[in-house]
Amino acid sequence: MRDRSPEPGFCRRGYHHGNLKEALRAAARQLILEKGPHGFSLVEAARFAKVSPAAPYRHYKNRNGLLMDIAQQGFNLFAKRLQQAWANGTLDPVSALQRVAEAYIAFARQEKAYYATMFGTAYSGEINEQFRESGNYAFQMLTDMVAQLPLDFSGTGPNSIEEISMQIWALSHGAATLFAQNVSEKNIDPLELLTSAVGIYLKGLGLKV
Amino acid sequence: MRDRSPEPGFCRRGYHHGNLKEALRAAARQLILEKGPHGFSLVEAARFAKVSPAAPYRHYKNRNGLLMDIAQQGFNLFAKRLQQAWANGTLDPVSALQRVAEAYIAFARQEKAYYATMFGTAYSGEINEQFRESGNYAFQMLTDMVAQLPLDFSGTGPNSIEEISMQIWALSHGAATLFAQNVSEKNIDPLELLTSAVGIYLKGLGLKV
């Protein structure tokens, strides 16, 4: 009765699924994309992966377990993308940082499910310790990048590297989330908006842009 | 059997509640504060207001109706607070704008329930038309303020007033949401962070801060 032909994205080989964990992640991501991290249900994800509702419990303790797994994968991918944009400081720091900001926006737009899970899980159950770690790691990367900016701290006042990082992060996050929610119907390109804003901000810090 | 003594915040006078609509709003705000806009339930709000689960339907079409009502009230209060901070341009524009940014953060911190409903309802049901209107009105206010900045547009490149407004909004929104979610455990004051960032940004635009 059961379909034994392998489907795209899944790899069922008989009674055992083969790669159920990955299939569940894919299903969850799809559902989160459609209904948000709060609208997603474990039963539905199982249905999506053509598996009984009890099956996910072989791989996750909880509904929340799957959610946290996705958030963590999201953070890892996120960090990788930012890292790539930074390109190990090969470019001059200012335009490298603008590339990072662009990568931030691009991630939020292209990986809406990940992004929504990473930043929209404030109220959902207990938050994983690894979730927090992954988030901090991403921020640490940003701090490292900012540290490489040719800033004269004697002149710019009390701005620490950490503060500057947070400010750039806030700017990026704000741009990303505002556009993710289509808050304004003005057709402004978020990418262009953020690049420009980071440029202005860095100029305000006294950097030649 | 029923408690007839008026409770703080409620005004029950016999069989009829007296001010159920307001009581439901208060209950919902409390619940949203605890569990977020997605965790809130109409039945629980009714219980909170000491009323049967069917009673809310006298005042709202839907669970979503109450949610949208709260979002709208939130936007109105929000606009009022920003307006007050702006103080009709009595102060010099730059510090007035910084006051607005501060008011933004203050609102997000003090009115978490409102803020979460206003900006965290992306995936919940159909979005009210008035919801969108209220949001646009708040943005329009910001644009009006930015228009009063003594900017030399001949020199600053292609930045339109609208773009600048969006950028300041993104910065504020980012700072507010990052701290609302306690994303970083660094003990940086969000208010100070944003004020400083707006200052740097305006300086980058060529304004004397």
Add this chain to the structure above:
DNA sequence: TGTACATCAGTGAACGCGCGTTCACTGATGTAC
């Protein structure tokens, strides 16, 4: 190579739960005369 068996990764039925919403109803309120 063949067989016995432990382990793994699923099944499917069932549970209790809380929710959103509807329904016929009823007590309270206010108004016309």
Add this chain to the structure above:
DNA sequence: TGTACATCAGTGAACGCGCGTTCACTGATGTAC
């Protein structure tokens, strides 16, 4: 001032639903000998 009545704003019981999770189970897999 008193009475009849329409309207308003609640009640409470019930519904169907989907969910998270547990349970005893079973088919597939892989390993020891």
